[in-house]
Amino acid sequence: MTVHFIGAGPGAVDLITVRGQKLLAECEVCLYAGSTVNQELLDYCPPSTRKVNTAALDLQQLEQEYVSAWQQGQEVARLHSGDLSIYSALAEQLRVLERLGIPYTLTPGVPAFAAAAAAIGRELTIPEVAQSLVLTRLSGRASKMPESEQLERFAETRATLALHLAIHRLDEIVERLSPFYGADCPSVVVYRASWEEQQIVTAPLASIVEACIQHRFERSALVLVGRALGAVAFDNSALYRSDYCRRFR
Incomplete structure (x- = not known):
C-alpha cells in the first residue's frame, strides 16, 4: 500500500x-x-x-x-x-x-502561475527586463510570512511577482508595490486559470483594483505584477542567434 x-x-x-x-x-x-x-x-x-x-x-x-x-x-x-x-x-x-x-x-502537477502565463500569452521572464519570478503570498490565518519575506523585499528586485491566495487584499498589494514598480506597471489578475469560468483582468497597477471591482473575485485568483508582462521593445536573447553555440539548448 x-x-x-x-x-x-x-x-x-x-x-x-x-x-x-x-x-x-x-x-x-x-x-x-x-x-x-x-x-x-x-x-x-x-x-x-x-x-x-x-x-x-x-x-x-x-x-x-x-x-x-x-x-x-x-x-x-x-x-x-x-x-x-x-x-x-x-x-x-x-x-x-x-x-x-x-x-x-x-x-508534480502544472502550477497555477504556469497556467496563468499561458492564459495571458506571456513569458514571465524577458531578457534584460526580468529574469526572476517570485512566487509569494501575504500573511494569512493559516500561515504567517517570515519577517525576511515581506512583500517589499521582493519588490526591491523588480522581479515578476506571482501572488497567491491574496486577491481579497488587492488594494493592499497595490499600495505596497507601487513605490517599487510604479503606477503604470502592468498587472494581471487571472481567475480560475484553465477552468471553463476563467476570467482575465489586465490593467496598470494603479487601476487594477478598480478594474476588478465588477468581478468581485474573492478566491482562486492569481495576481501577476511586473514589467515583463507588458514588455515589447526588448533585446532578443542570444539563444537563436546564428553565431550562438547551441550546446545547451
Missing part, C-alpha cells in the same frame, strides 16, 4: 499529468481537496474507488483516513490542486506518514 500525492494541475481536467491520471485509474481510495480540485478529475478513478472530500477534514482526521487505508492494504491517491511543491500543506502530511511508516510518492 502506498499513498500517492498527485498535483491535479490548475483546474482543466486535461492538464493533469499522464502519471497522475494513471495513478488515479489504479487507486482504491481517492482523497481530494474538494474546495479547489476540479471534481471531474474523479472520473479517472475506477467506479469502485472510495472518494473522500477532505475540504472539511483536519490533520488528525486525514491521518485516520491514511491509517484506515493502510490497515486494509488499499492504494491511495491524494489529490491536491496545482503543484505539490507550493502552498499545498504537503509537508505536514508527509511528516505524519513518515512517523507511521507509511510509504508515499509525489507526482
